[in-house]
Amino acid sequence: MHQGRRHGGRGPGRLTVVSLGPGSEDLITPQCLAALERAEVLVGYTPYLDLVPEAAKAGKDLVSTGMRHEVDRAEAALDAALDGRDVAVVSSGDAGVYGMAGLILEMVETRGLRDVLDPEIMPGIPALTAAAALLGAPLTHDFAVISLSDLLTPWPVIERRLEAAAQADFTTAIYNPRSRRRHWQLGKALELLAAHRSPDTPVGLVRQAFRQDQAVSVHRLADFDPSAVDMVSIVIVGNASSRIVGGRFGGDRMLTPRGYAGKYDLDK
Amino acid sequence: MHQGRRHGGRGPGRLTVVSLGPGSEDLITPQCLAALERAEVLVGYTPYLDLVPEAAKAGKDLVSTGMRHEVDRAEAALDAALDGRDVAVVSSGDAGVYGMAGLILEMVETRGLRDVLDPEIMPGIPALTAAAALLGAPLTHDFAVISLSDLLTPWPVIERRLEAAAQADFTTAIYNPRSRRRHWQLGKALELLAAHRSPDTPVGLVRQAFRQDQAVSVHRLADFDPSAVDMVSIVIVGNASSRIVGGRFGGDRMLTPRGYAGKYDLDK
Numbered sequence: 001m002h003q004g005r006r007h008g009g010r011g012p013g014r015l016t017v018v019s020l021g022p023g024s025e026d027l028i029t030p031q032c033l034a035a036l037e038r039a040e041v042l043v044g045y046t047p048y049l050d051l052v053p054e055a056a057k058a059g060k061d062l063v064s065t066g067m068r069h070e071v072d073r074a075e076a077a078l079d080a081a082l083d084g085r086d087v088a089v090v091s092s093g094d095a096g097v098y099g100m101a102g103l104i105l106e107m108v109e110t111r112g113l114r115d116v117l118d119p120e121i122m123p124g125i126p127a128l129t130a131a132a133a134l135l136g137a138p139l140t141h142d143f144a145v146i147s148l149s150d151l152l153t154p155w156p157v158i159e160r161r162l163e164a165a166a167q168a169d170f171t172t173a174i175y176n177p178r179s180r181r182r183h184w185q186l187g188k189a190l191e192l193l194a195a196h197r198s199p200d201t202p203v204g205l206v207r208q209a210f211r212q213d214q215a216v217s218v219h220r221l222a223d224f225d226p227s228a229v230d231m232v233s234i235v236i237v238g239n240a241s242s243r244i245v246g247g248r249f250g251g252d253r254m255l256t257p258r259g260y261a262g263k264y265d266l267d268k
Numbered sequence: 269m270h271q272g273r274r275h276g277g278r279g280p281g282r283l284t285v286v287s288l289g290p291g292s293e294d295l296i297t298p299q300c301l302a303a304l305e306r307a308e309v310l311v312g313y314t315p316y317l318d319l320v321p322e323a324a325k326a327g328k329d330l331v332s333t334g335m336r337h338e339v340d341r342a343e344a345a346l347d348a349a350l351d352g353r354d355v356a357v358v359s360s361g362d363a364g365v366y367g368m369a370g371l372i373l374e375m376v377e378t379r380g381l382r383d384v385l386d387p388e389i390m391p392g393i394p395a396l397t398a399a400a401a402l403l404g405a406p407l408t409h410d411f412a413v414i415s416l417s418d419l420l421t422p423w424p425v426i427e428r429r430l431e432a433a434a435q436a437d438f439t440t441a442i443y444n445p446r447s448r449r450r451h452w453q454l455g456k457a458l459e460l461l462a463a464h465r466s467p468d469t470p471v472g473l474v475r476q477a478f479r480q481d482q483a484v485s486v487h488r489l490a491d492f493d494p495s496a497v498d499m500v501s502i503v504i505v506g507n508a509s510s511r512i513v514g515g516r517f518g519g520d521r522m523l524t525p526r527g528y529a530g531k532y533d534l535d536k
Contacts (some may be wrong), residue, residue: 011278018388023435024299026297026302027343027391029289029296029297030293030296030298034294052340094400095403096397097400098409099408100410102524105404105405105521105523106513106523109513109523113499118301123295124427125391125392129364129392130391132391133287133389134374137370138364139365140366142421143413144410145413147409153410157437160412164432164433164435164436165412168433169428170429170432245373246382247382248379251278253373257374258370258420
């Protein structure tokens with residue numbers, strides 16, 4: 001179909017996948033900001049384009065689409081780059097973590113464009129570590145990252161991964177934990193984890209990290225209420241060593257010790 | 269011991285754990301750069317302090333120590349903050365991923381300082397997603413992150429996690445893959461993964477991501493040579509769907525499809 005298509009006699013343009021981080025301008029790297037400023041065309045899911053600093057959007061062609069139109073966005077980005085334009089595809093968080101980086105590379109391959117377009121992927125702060133920083137230090141030891149979205153992954157595969165993370169004592173970060181259509185999966189996931197964890201295991205919930213409506217809370221696994229969780233949340237369940245530590249100003253925090261206390265005798 | 273200690277009649281200062289990202293200045297967030305510029309005292313492992321931009325170091329007190337002196341660094345940082353100073357503890361990558369964030373929170377608790385010091389943790393680009401961006405898009409589906417360092421973790425725990433990641437088909441990112449003292453573990457880890465993966469599974473190796481001596485390569489699991497790996501490398505082993513995709517300019521890349529092709533019929 002579009003294979004190798006060129007327009008207007010210009011050579012192919014530039015295609016960059018830009019990571020916006022969690023949503024605050026001061027968490028966008030200078031590398032990504034420069035790519036946004038340089039681009040002529042910005043392509044992204046509408047709420048992600050909203051995260052692009054205004055100065056980098058002014059005078060640009062914006063191609064935005066709704067949720068689950070990732071393929072349309074990727075097509076539009078490739079077409080604009082083939083037209084010779086400088087195109088930035090934006091993702092929130094890190095574009096490589098459940099983001100657009102994979103789909104862009106996949107479509108370059110599928111459309112037979114690997115000798116024409118060579119997309120650059122720019123990393124960003126993933127929602128995962130943004131949430132972790134707000135919670136304290138839950139990820140200082142081995143961890144697993146699992147999405148509960150079963151749109152593209154059969155639920156039994158997700159369940160097998162939750163079970164493995166529970167058994168092997170991974171701290172577990174859960175993406176896409178809950179939506180109106182996906183209302184029972186988080187409860188089931190917590191049940192699978194609880195079978196291998198103490199009821200006191202801390203569960204961190206971060207909603208809208210580093211955005212205006214940010215909410216951060218730490219709970220006991222036995223008390224955690226999944227119905228408080230929505231699509232723009234990340235849930236982090238501790239491992240067997242994780243514990244809740246108090247803080248004067250910020251309320252409870254979640255800590256997964258790396259093992260220093262045992263090794264170095266911190267209580268000297 | 270030092271519980272609640274104060275010096276010179278000043279109140280406690282400010283303690284910030286700052287993430288430097290992989291090592292390039294244009295991957296340090298404005299938030300972290302501002303914290304470095306504001307700080308009076310910078311504390312870190314010597315090679316990490318080398319990553320702090322010169323302008324942010326000028327005129328500062330620098331407290332640097334060698335490897336495995338994390339506890340000394342954390343003590344020094346807490347002492348300086350108790351002295352009323354503005355202290356930044358620096359980690360490369362994201363300070364919450366095998367970094368200093370956990371140890372700082374742990375020592376605040378151990379020393380009974382939770383009503384005195386409330387460290388702020390600032391996220392950064394983890395080595396994990398920096399490496400992923402250079403490799404292509406290996407992390408677009410569920411993944412596990414495992415350190416092979418057995419200084420603080422018994423090897424059987426590490427092995428159990430590798431086995432779980434292999435069985436449940438997680439893309440697996442390996443931190444601290446190999447050093448002079450830790451020479452056999454990576455070979456063993458790859459053997460455990462290979463028992464559940466095709467010989468064609470891509471393995472990505474990134475050394476010194478976004479630094480001067482950066483080296484990026486993609487291999488078949490069956491051909492991968494662990495002896496090429498060192499302490500400043502990250503290894504990412506794909507899941508059952510990961511594959512090698514070609515690129516014109518950058519050589520082979522590693523892609524873990526999220527499943528769009530099956531769902532949306534990309535070959536239309």
